[in-house]
Amino acid sequence: MPRIIIVFCFFCLIQHCVAAQERSFGTLPLINKPGIVLASSGSKKIDSVQYRRVLNIYNRLVQARGDFRFPVPSFNLVAEERRVAGIDYDQLNIVLEEKALGVCNSFGADADAAIAFLLAHELTHYYEKHAWRSGFADENKDLKISVEMNKLADDAANETEADYLGGFLAYSAGYGLFQRGAEIIQGLYKAYGLKNEIAGYPSLSDRQALSRRTAERLANLVDLFEMANLLSATGKHNLAYEYYRYLLLEYQSREIYNNLGVTVTLSTMEEIGTQKYRYPLEMDLESSAQKAAMLSPGDPRVQEKFRQAILHFDAAISMDPNYAPAYLNKATVYALMGDLVRARFYANVEARQASKTGNYPKVAQDIDVLMGIIEARSNNVKGAQALFTKADKAGSALAKINLRVLLKQPPLKEIPAGGLWLDAEKIENFSLDEVARDLRVDPKKTIMVKSRMEFLQTPPIGTASTVFVNLVNNDQKTIFHLTEPGYTGKTARKIGLGDPRANVVKVYGEPARSLETPRGQIMVYQNILFIIGKDGKLERWANYQ
Structure with missing residues (x-):
């Protein structure tokens, strides 16, 4: 049975960089230096090579978060000594102080990761709405509920969560697992001449201990994400689905929603029996001839599961309208459902535009592969061949495989162990x-x-x-x-x-x-x-x- 290989874009913790939107929101400073007013209006802003370097790190974090449902805070590097880093919610602006940058730079090869650690901490405060409770209480002081909510405010918990989820954000942006948070905190206290105890904050020793424990928990979260990807890649889709669901309870991102949709689709594809085209993302070691058909692509149960996958891709798109992989995957599901009109639109219009805007060159190749499959299924062999050839010349391994299928050439196969290859891996x-x-x-x-x-x-x-x-x-x-x-x-x-x-x-x-x-x-x-x-x-x- 001939097979044509379809494309899914599966996220593996690697991001693209785009500029953060220039917009801005109350201040949750990393450290509040006693006796200092925190308003940032009138602060001396720095425009230098160092500023542009830090801005690039900030933009990578914003893009890695991939949540554009809210306005993105602007960023400034400032020449002041007040709070290390913080958010001004009136101006919707995140600031990093020059002195704090100096502390980060002292970490040598880990300097960029240290900067990402501080900025991701502040971005997490914003995205997790840590200022909402205290803001509500301040604006409604005459209400009993506001007094109770103010008592419930837990700054230590917010700081810990900002370290934890901020660390995952920095990892997602490509800065690795930064496990020197306790050292940064100590360096900042020393540079700013702060005492071990500051009103309204955990003690220095407690913050360092919390940072170390948070780093351990973060490492487990990152490992769990990698395990989910490995399970899905090897066909354990139902197991992978549970891992992604667990992750969503901890951290919401476009990539996790996208991968959840991919996993649902792959799992559903295993329920489809013999069909004209084969899709490698089935993770199926057997040929169609060896498996009895279970459900047809048009079966209502299959269609419902595909629609569930589309909802996950839509959730990813709602967080970032320029997240091209989700558009491509949505188009792929429509192709599997037999709705080639919608598949063409989401592949050739939405996904292609997003791949340009968001700078996803690999996705652009995969769009050509999917469009080739759509043309093949529409009996346009010449059109399919042209698209596969184009993607093949651009370096797409999938295009080369699909071109062989289209031209009815024998498929390339794995080389089994034995002969020259007897040693165990x-x-x-x-x-x-x-x-x-x-x-x-x-x-x-x-x-x-x-x-x-x-x-x-x-x-x-x-x-x-x-x-x-x-x-x-x-x-x-x-x-x-x-x-x-x-x-x-x-x-x-x-x-x-x-x-x-x-x-x-x-x-x-x-x-x-x-x-x-x-x-x-x-x-x-x-x-x-x-x-x-x-x-x-x-x-x-x-x-x-």
């Missing part, structure tokens, strides 16, 4: 069987995703890899052993980080399934997967079972 000298036999659990990193479903991690078994485990009903395990960036080892077939996709295909063959991302692709083989990045080069890989 290992990471840091451990095969997955060895990891599974001695599976220890770090109780501090265990997360109960839902009843009878746990996300587990093992203590480190090396210096540059991580082991993730999903446990269901105390006995059903899904295990991933994932390399970290910078890992210097090789796979059993001598593939290492930085190798181009073509090298992977040369020794492993073309994968039976894959999942697109806004930057590249996840190539899924039998018990090993490769994460390809922006330049078509290998960024990480994982052994799994």
Whole structure:
């Protein structure tokens, strides 16, 4: 049965940079220096190379948050010594003081991450509406409820949440897991000559302790996000769906809504039996001829699940109208539903415009692939061939595969183990069987995703890899052993980080399934997967079972 491969854009924690909107909102300063008035009007604003550098970091954070339902605060670097960083809600303006920038710059290679830590903290106050309760109380002092609400205000809880969710925001923007928050706080107190105790704030020692604990919790949240992506890539869609739902209770972002929609779609595609076209995002290891048809694409139950996926993509779009991956995925679902009119519109109009506005070049390639599929399904073979050829020349691996399908050429296949490739796949000298036999659990990193479903991690078994485990009903395990960036080892077939996709295909063959991302692709083989990045080069890989 011929198959044509359709495209989903799946987010893997990599963002694009656009300028924040110049708009502005009450002040929740990071630190309130005693005896200083906090109004920022008239502050001396700095326009320099340093300002533009910090503004770029700020813009990356705004774009990573991807929530444009509210006006975006403007940003200023100011020459004053009042509050380190804070928000002026009257002017809708976030400020960072020059002295605080100096403290961040003292962190050397981690300076940009330190700046992102402070700015993401303030942005989180804004997006989580931490000023609303105290603002309501101040404006309605004559009402009993306002007095009660003011008593309930918990500045320490807000500060902790701003560190936690702000840290995830900084990670999403590409600044990594910054775990030196306690050091920054100490450096700021020293630079500003502050005492350990400040009225209205936790003590310095408490803030440092909270920062360290928050960093640990943040690391678990990031790992859970990565596990959700890995589960979806390897076809464990129902498990991945529960992970994304858990994440949404902690943090709402366009990427999580988008990935939730992708997971619903992939899960629904598994319920569709033999059809004219095959879609690799089914994560199906069997051909259609080997599986009995379960439901048709037109079945009301299938259509309802596809509509649910569209609602998730719409939620992502509502947060960021220029988030091109969600438009592309929405178009893909309409194509699967058989509504090619809407599929054309969302792919060729909405997604294409958003890919230009939001600077998503990889999505632009994938739009051509999807449009090629739509033309093929409309019996326009020449049009489909032209679109696939265009995307192929631009470097799209999916276009090359689909072109072979369209021209009725035999598909490229995986190269199985055996012959020259007899060695077991290992990471840091451990095969997955060895990891599974001695599976220890770090109780501090265990997360109960839902009843009878746990996300587990093992203590480190090396210096540059991580082991993730999903446990269901105390006995059903899904295990991933994932390399970290910078890992210097090789796979059993001598593939290492930085190798181009073509090298992977040369020794492993073309994968039976894959999942697109806004930057590249996840190539899924039998018990090993490769994460390809922006330049078509290998960024990480994982052994799994």
